[in-house]
Each structure stands twice: as C-alpha cells, then as structure tokens.
Amino acid sequence: MEKHLMVCVCADGAASYAVRFIKDFFNSPCDVRITLFHVAPPKGSWCTVNPLKKGRQLLEETREWFINHSFCDESRIDIKSIHSRGSTAREIVQEGYKGMYDAVLMGRQTPSMLEEFFDYSVGNKVIWEQIDFPLWFCKCPLDIPKKDILLCVDEDAPSQRIADHVGYMLSDNLNHDITMLYVYNPKKEGAATAEDVFALSRKHLVANGIDAQRIKELVLEGSNVAQTILDHTAEKNYAVVAAGRGVHDQTAREKLFPRSVCVKLLQGLEVTALWISR
Known part of the structure; x- marks a missing residue:
C-alpha cells in the first residue's frame, strides 16, 4: 500500500533535514507519495512581500530537488502553501488531520536552552498538540546514511x-x-x-x-x-x-x-x- 507523507517545508536550514531523510531512508525510485506543505505568514504581515508566492517557490524548488536527484517522479509529489491564521503549529496539525497522512515530517535542529524555555520551536509546540497521527522529527543527516x-x-x-x-x-x-x-x-x-x-x-x-x-x-x-x-x-x-x-x-x-x-x-x-x- 502506498504511504503518504506530509513534509513541512520552511526557509530555515532544518527544513532540508526531512527532505534528505526521505531520500536516504526509502527505496529509490521512491515508493511513497509526498505532499510538501508550507505555512506562509498571515495575510497583511509586514515581514514579507507576497509570502504565499515565496512559499510556493520554495516548494517548487524542493520538488525539483527530489526530481533532479532521481528519487521521485513529479506525479508523486504534491505541493500546498497556505496563509497562517495565527499559529504555524496549529496549521500543521489541522493539515495533518485533513490530509489523513501516514506521517507528518518536520526538520529539527538541536535547540538551545533559550529556545526550549520560551517555546520558540514550532516542533516543540506541535508535539504538545492533541494529534492522532505519527510525527517524524528529522535531525541533521550524516554524509553516510544511517x-x-x-x-x-x-x-x-x-x-x-x-x-x-x-x-x-x-x-x-x-x-x-x-x-x-x-x-x-x-x-x-x-x-x-x-x-x-x-x-x-x-x-x-x-x-x-x-x-x-x-x-x-x-x-x-x-x-x-x-x-x-x-x-x-x-x-x-x-x-x-x-x-x-x-x-x-x-x-x-x-x-x-x-x-x-x-x-x-x-x-x-x-x-x-x-x-x-x-
């Protein structure tokens, strides 16, 4: 049976950890379906211009990476970018429910004590949500896959x-x-x-x-x-x-x-x- 994975993609370096994990862990050519998911800042946010377009471009680049590395055919990779309505963690959880994915993947850097104390990490927030789907936290990969x-x-x-x-x-x-x-x-x-x-x-x-x-x-x-x-x-x-x-x-x-x-x-x-x- 085909496995369907939701991969959270953002602009920081940790996002690539989940992408690399999939390539290293699964068979090639890929035997999974992938949905690349991006949460853009709320509408009207001052921090970026057209964040939804920027997020879609990031998703396209990530999909292209899979294809260029001969891992997955384009037909098996979907992309989805949405505006946040306030909480990125909550948007990830809601999409996880709606999509009925077999797992939700997030890249995860080793956090600082300051980050943990103030709960800055999206991953740290998601883990405390009421969820009924598996979460995968992917750490920085090694050159030789484990x-x-x-x-x-x-x-x-x-x-x-x-x-x-x-x-x-x-x-x-x-x-x-x-x-x-x-x-x-x-x-x-x-x-x-x-x-x-x-x-x-x-x-x-x-x-x-x-x-x-x-x-x-x-x-x-x-x-x-x-x-x-x-x-x-x-x-x-x-x-x-x-x-x-x-x-x-x-x-x-x-x-x-x-x-x-x-x-x-x-x-x-x-x-x-x-x-x-x-």
Whole structure:
C-alpha cells in the first residue's frame, strides 16, 4: 500500500533535514507519495512581500530537488502553501488531520536552552498538540546514511501504536531491520515483563508483514529511560528511534525539566530521527 507523507517545508536550514531523510531512508525510485506543505505568514504581515508566492517557490524548488536527484517522479509529489491564521503549529496539525497522512515530517535542529524555555520551536509546540497521527522529527543527516530502527516498547497503548506504525512503514522497505528495546526499571513496581512486551509488539510488526528475521530484541536496565535510550543510540548507527507518547499537559516546569521520554529524546538526539505516536 502506498504511504503518504506530509513534509513541512520552511526557509530555515532544518527544513532540508526531512527532505534528505526521505531520500536516504526509502527505496529509490521512491515508493511513497509526498505532499510538501508550507505555512506562509498571515495575510497583511509586514515581514514579507507576497509570502504565499515565496512559499510556493520554495516548494517548487524542493520538488525539483527530489526530481533532479532521481528519487521521485513529479506525479508523486504534491505541493500546498497556505496563509497562517495565527499559529504555524496549529496549521500543521489541522493539515495533518485533513490530509489523513501516514506521517507528518518536520526538520529539527538541536535547540538551545533559550529556545526550549520560551517555546520558540514550532516542533516543540506541535508535539504538545492533541494529534492522532505519527510525527517524524528529522535531525541533521550524516554524509553516510544511517540504517535500521530502534523501536522503544512497553506495555502501554501508545507504544503498541508506534509498533504498528513502524511495521506498516517498513513492510515493503527491506533496507532496515528493527530492534525492539525494553528499558527495565528496577525501581518500577508491577511493570510488565520484557517477554510479554516483546510478544505484544512483535505481533504488530508481523501483522504488517515484517519477517521475523528482521526483528531483534534488546533489554537494557536503567531508572532514567530517556537517558538509557540516548546512551545506547550514541553507540549504534540507527536511522530512527521510535517511541510511543503518553498524553499529559505541559506545565511551566515541564519546559525546563521535561518528564516525557519523547520530549527528552527530541532534545537529546542529534542526528537520529525520532518517530512519535500517541
């Protein structure tokens, strides 16, 4: 089944990260449909002249990049530019709902503490929205593309949804294998066993057509789940870390001291893409 990806494009350098990720990660010629999406400043904005036209030109250039690199035929790449009605993050979320995309992709630079504290990043805002589609945050790519996916699993529903998403996206992409990672926290009482979690997650992968030989299991021990994942990815060459995200409200304290594993991963991963599903 054809996968349909929405790629957020803007004028900053991080926008190219998502474009490069698609080219490096998927089969060539491309086996996905792509919608390049741009949010122009609100109508009447003083900052630019004809921002919608400028955004469309940026989208055309991005589409041309795909075509020139012999990755994707023009017929498989759509472009869409709209005026913001106040919040770029909200426009991205609404388009994600309307388009029923399999994933929404954003380029993501490593943020400064100032950016995180004042919540300047569009990606940082989108991650707190009420969404039911997967988000992919693509970091600065390396010259030599990375391979394989680290699928972080537990017994919770968001973890099982990301397992299903990974299985679906990789069902016909044989370039990548999947390592299921369970972080065992000895301080957490009543947690499910690694065997039960792996069995449940593997069921989602196999149901999507993933061959059992492409699936590995890994158990690491650590009371700080996010840091355990980051330490492991620093030693391995994964293209993607995938994780489920539970729902809770963002507080002022959360901006400086995030409790969410996914937010910590978003801040801590430097070159590895992050896939998130609620």
